[in-house]
Amino acid sequence: MRVLVVDDDPVSTAFVRKALEGQGYVVECTDRGEDALDILKVYEFDALVLDLRLPDLDGGKVLRRLRAIGSTMPVMVVSGIDDRQARIQTLLDGADEYLVKPVDRDELVARLKVLIRRAKGHATSVIRIGRLAVDLASRTVTVEDQPLKVTAKEYGILELLALRRGTTLSKEVFLDHLYGGIDEPEQKIIDVFICKLRKKIQAVGGGPGIETVWGQGYVLREPQGGAPGLAEAAPEFFGPDLSRAALEALRATELEALLLQLLPADGSGEPPFAGGFAA
Numbered sequence: 119m120r121v122l123v124v125d126d127d128p129v130s131t132a133f134v135r136k137a138l139e140g141q142g143y144v145v146e147c148t149d150r151g152e153d154a155l156d157i158l159k160v161y162e163f164d165a166l167v168l169d170l171r172l173p174d175l176d177g178g179k180v181l182r183r184l185r186a187i188g189s190t191m192p193v194m195v196v197s198g199i200d201d202r203q204a205r206i207q208t209l210l211d212g213a214d215e216y217l218v219k220p221v222d223r224d225e226l227v228a229r230l231k232v233l234i235r236r237a238k239g240h241a242t243s244v245i246r247i248g249r250l251a252v253d254l255a256s257r258t259v260t261v262e263d264q265p266l267k268v269t270a271k272e273y274g275i276l277e278l279l280a281l282r283r284g285t286t287l288s289k290e291v292f293l294d295h296l297y298g299g300i301d302e303p304e305q306k307i308i309d310v311f312i313c314k315l316r317k318k319i320q321a322v323g324g325g326p327g328i329e330t331v332w333g334q335g336y337v338l339r340e341p342q343g344g345a346p347g348l349a350e351a352a353p354e355f356f357g358p359d360l361s362r363a364a365l366e367a368l369r370a371t372e373l374e375a376l377l378l379q380l381l382p383a384d385g386s387g388e389p390p391f392a393g394g395f396a397a
Contacts, residue, residue, distance in 0.1 A: 119234060119277065120144045120162070120295045124154040124180065125169040125196070130219060134167055134196065137223045138230070142257060142270060144298035151175030155183060162294065163191060164234050170197040170208070178211055185212035192233035196221055231255065238281045245280040248326040248341040250319065252280040261322045268318065271296055275311050279328065279338035288335040312336055 121138055125131045126149040135145045146163075148154050151172045158166070166184075170177035181193060194215040195208050205216045214233050217226065235243065235254055243255035251260045259266040259276055268276065274296050278287060289305040297303075312328055319328075326341045 119164040119274075119281075120146070120298060121165050121167060121230070122154060122157060122163045123147045123167045124151065124172065124177070125149065125167070126171070126173050127169065130169070130196070133223070134226065137227055141227055141231075142274065144295060146298055149173065151177065151180040154180060158184065158189070158191075162291065164295075165192040165194065165230055165237075167194050167196055167230070168213075170195060170199055170204070178208060181208070181211050181213055190237065192230075192237045194226075194230055194233060196226070235281065240281065245283070247280060247283055247338055249323070250276075250280075250326050252276055254281075261319055264322045266318055266322055268315070272311055272315055272318075275308070275315065276338075279336065283338050283340070286331045286334045286337040291335070308336075 119142075121143050123131055123134050123138075123145060125134070125147070128149075131147050131149070135147060138145050146157070146161075148157060149172070152175055154166075154168075155175075168177050168180060172180070177195065177197070181195070184191070184193070192214045193212065194217065195213045196217045196219060197204075197208075198219040200218045208216055214237075215229055217229070231243070231254055235241075235245075240254075243253055245252045245254065249262045251263075253259070254277065257273060257277075259268055259273065275292060278292065278295055289308045292308045292311075293302050293305065312330075316328060326338060329337050329339060331337055
């Protein structure tokens with residue numbers, strides 16, 4: 119998940135960044151309200167953490183302008199202003215949460231997780247899609263209650279797909295949420311991650327398929343008699359004259375052999391994640 123932090127206090131900014139990055143969030147920071155609004159016009163974020171006292175533009179004005187353009191992005195205000203009327207007005211202006219500095223790290227992270235999942239329409243931390251379950255609190259994945267060992271990036275992809283199930287996500291969206299514009303690899307790495315996830319899910323008994331939407335990206339849907347993979351989508355992409363032999367060949371490979379050649383020799387695709395994931 120990707121969060122924008124707007125605060126002119128470097129100590130507070132560093133505290134929030136460290137707390138969120140420790141939970142796998144991609145965090146970007148700015149100390150000016152106008153810059154925040156410009157960033158939000160171009161890039162997509164899952165949530166905004168906003169201070170009220172900014173050098174150029176009051177945080178309340180940033181919030182009001184954001185809501186005026188129709189943004190429904192969750193906004194958590196973290197401010198040193200401990201005033202009842204200020205809290206009430208900020209909530210009325212469109213904030214989803216108001217915390218007074220100094221804040222507890224674990225409470226900050228927990229409340230932000232709740233805001234993001236509710237904004238996506240999920241009441242609990244566990245999102246179930248067929249036999250697949252993604253636990254946002256523990257950052258774990260199971261299939262039929264059997265643990266699915268995934269890397270940090272693989273979990274990030276499943277988390278994003280689960281939070282936005284039924285919505286087709288482009289490779290650009292995955293890259294933004296996984297890397298935040300920092301040392302981004304080529305888009306084909308997303309194809310590699312998806313292929314590995316499909317293999318891992320099938321290896322533990324299968325589950326809802328991660329569908330390929332040609333020319334658009336990938337989507338995770340509730341299963342309806344089996345989710346189509348690459349082979350099932352092939353006639354629509356290549357046309358109805360695709361021969362049975364060609365279709366069967368495509369079904370057998372699903373291009374995975376080609377994509378997996380892009381991986382390092384150990385097949386990991388990325389360093390193991392220290393927070394409980396395995397390659």
